[in-house]
Amino acid sequence: MALKDKKFGDTVRxxxxxxxxxxxxxxxKVDMSPTYLSKVERNEFRPPAEEKVVAxxxxxxxxxxxxxxxxxxxxxxxxxxxxxxxxxxxxxxRTAKSLTTQEIEKLTQQAGRRKKxxxx
Amino acid sequence: MNVRVPYxxxxxxxxxxxxxxxxxxxxxxxxxxxxVPVEDILENFLGLSLGFGDLRxxxxxxxxxxxxxxxxxxxxxxxxxxxxHPGTVEGRYSFTITHEIGHWRxxxxxxxxxxxxxxxxxxxxxxxxIVCRSSxxxxxxxxxxxxxxxxxxxxxxxxxxxxxxEFGNLNSHYFSWxxxxxxxxxxxxxxxPVDLENPTHRDIVIVEEFREIxxxxxxxxxxxxxxxxxxxxxxxxxxxxxxxxxxxxxxxF
Numbered sequence: 001m002a003l004k005d006k007k008f009g010d011t012v013r014x015x016x017x018x019x020x021x022x023x024x025x026x027x028x029k030v031d032m033s034p035t036y037l038s039k040v041e042r043n044e045f046r047p048p049a050e051e052k053v054v055a056x057x058x059x060x061x062x063x064x065x066x067x068x069x070x071x072x073x074x075x076x077x078x079x080x081x082x083x084x085x086x087x088x089x090x091x092x093x094r095t096a097k098s099l100t101t102q103e104i105e106k107l108t109q110q111a112g113r114r115k116k117x118x119x120x
Numbered sequence: 121m122n123v124r125v126p127y128x129x130x131x132x133x134x135x136x137x138x139x140x141x142x143x144x145x146x147x148x149x150x151x152x153x154x155x156v157p158v159e160d161i162l163e164n165f166l167g168l169s170l171g172f173g174d175l176r177x178x179x180x181x182x183x184x185x186x187x188x189x190x191x192x193x194x195x196x197x198x199x200x201x202x203x204x205h206p207g208t209v210e211g212r213y214s215f216t217i218t219h220e221i222g223h224w225r226x227x228x229x230x231x232x233x234x235x236x237x238x239x240x241x242x243x244x245x246x247x248x249x250i251v252c253r254s255s256x257x258x259x260x261x262x263x264x265x266x267x268x269x270x271x272x273x274x275x276x277x278x279x280x281x282x283x284x285x286e287f288g289n290l291n292s293h294y295f296s297w298x299x300x301x302x303x304x305x306x307x308x309x310x311x312x313p314v315d316l317e318n319p320t321h322r323d324i325v326i327v328e329e330f331r332e333i334x335x336x337x338x339x340x341x342x343x344x345x346x347x348x349x350x351x352x353x354x355x356x357x358x359x360x361x362x363x364x365x366x367x368x369x370x371x372x373f
Contacts, residue, residue, distance in 0.1 A: 013169060017163065017164075017167075017169070020164050022159045022160055022163050022164070022170070023159070023163065023170050023171070023172075024159060024203065025159075033202075033204045034172055034202055034203065034204060035172040035173075035199045035202045035204065035205070038170075038171040038172040038173065038196075039171075039172070039173065041169075041171065042171050042173070044173065
């Protein structure tokens with residue numbers, strides 16, 4: 001399912017229904033009130049806080065970052081990374097912005113390998 | 121809703137509720153023990169969206185309980201009935217959900233609009249196809265949905281089985297002037313013993329005794345005591361009068 005094409009609430013509702021979970025059952029699982037969750041699902045309320053979005057993503061077997069992006073939120077660890085080295089990270093992200101998804105994935109793999117080597 | 125609602129017999133409504141439950145049991149979940157999972161039937165079997173919202177604010181009625189958007193395949197229950205709301209009774213919530221299922225099964229053809237409007241669905245903007253308000257409870261469309269709800273939440277077969285499990289048989293219980301015929305228990309109202317000889321208490325005693333039985337069954341079926349009592353009477357297990365017996369020497373009261 002292409003998450004980015006839909007609103008956060010519609011996406012959560014569709015994914016929940018696809019898993020055959022009822023509203024109350026799901027609300028209990030992610031520790032939210034059914035009324036609040038229902039209003040989020042119907043886009044009556046804005047998406048919840050980051051930790052709740054992550055809990056929702058995990059309960060729906062979805063990538064938390066992708067759902068956070070749909071919720072219009074930047075994961076707090078990313079914000080911290082940028083804050084720790086603002087100039088370098090901002091320059092890196094601005095440069096990477098023009099790359100394709102595949103190129104970014106390749107770059108991530110390379111960075112991962114470099115990180116492993118430097119740990120040894 | 122300004123449409124003519126055709127007459128439906130109680131038997132026809134109950135038959136459809138039984139049929140829905142049988143379809144669900146066959147295709148989805150072979151449960152035969154109460155409570156009937158009406159949320160699962162609505163959301164997963166019928167494929168409708170369930171939600172909670174401030175319908176009173178949204179629709180401008182103080183007594184609205186639930187609403188159905190046929191084209192949007194969506195049911196919204198007023199948030200005052202949401203189970204986590206303080207003071208909410210689970211049974212009332214379940215009954216409202218099942219009442220909306222009743223509308224879906226019985227009144228869909230009356231509400232269906234031009235398919236061209238289907239793409240416009242957005243609960244907050246579009247008017248619902250059916251709005252259920254307590255002040256309109258006596259209208260035919262609402263009475264039919266109520267009957268459906270009772271039949272689905274408290275299926276006759278499950279009620280009879282529960283009764284047999286409780287009392288060991290399917291004999292009806294009724295009440296006479298000199299107290300309940302099936303029990304030697306003293307009757308209490310508000311923890312005070314009731315003088316069964318005093319006829320002025322008769323109706324109260326009957327109601328209290330009925331409620332004692334209904335309360336136990338209501339817990340099992342996840343419904344209100346009042347709904348359970350009505351259903352037990354409707355099925356013929358609780359009788360307010362002693363049934364006429366051709367061979368009985370005792371004069372019916």
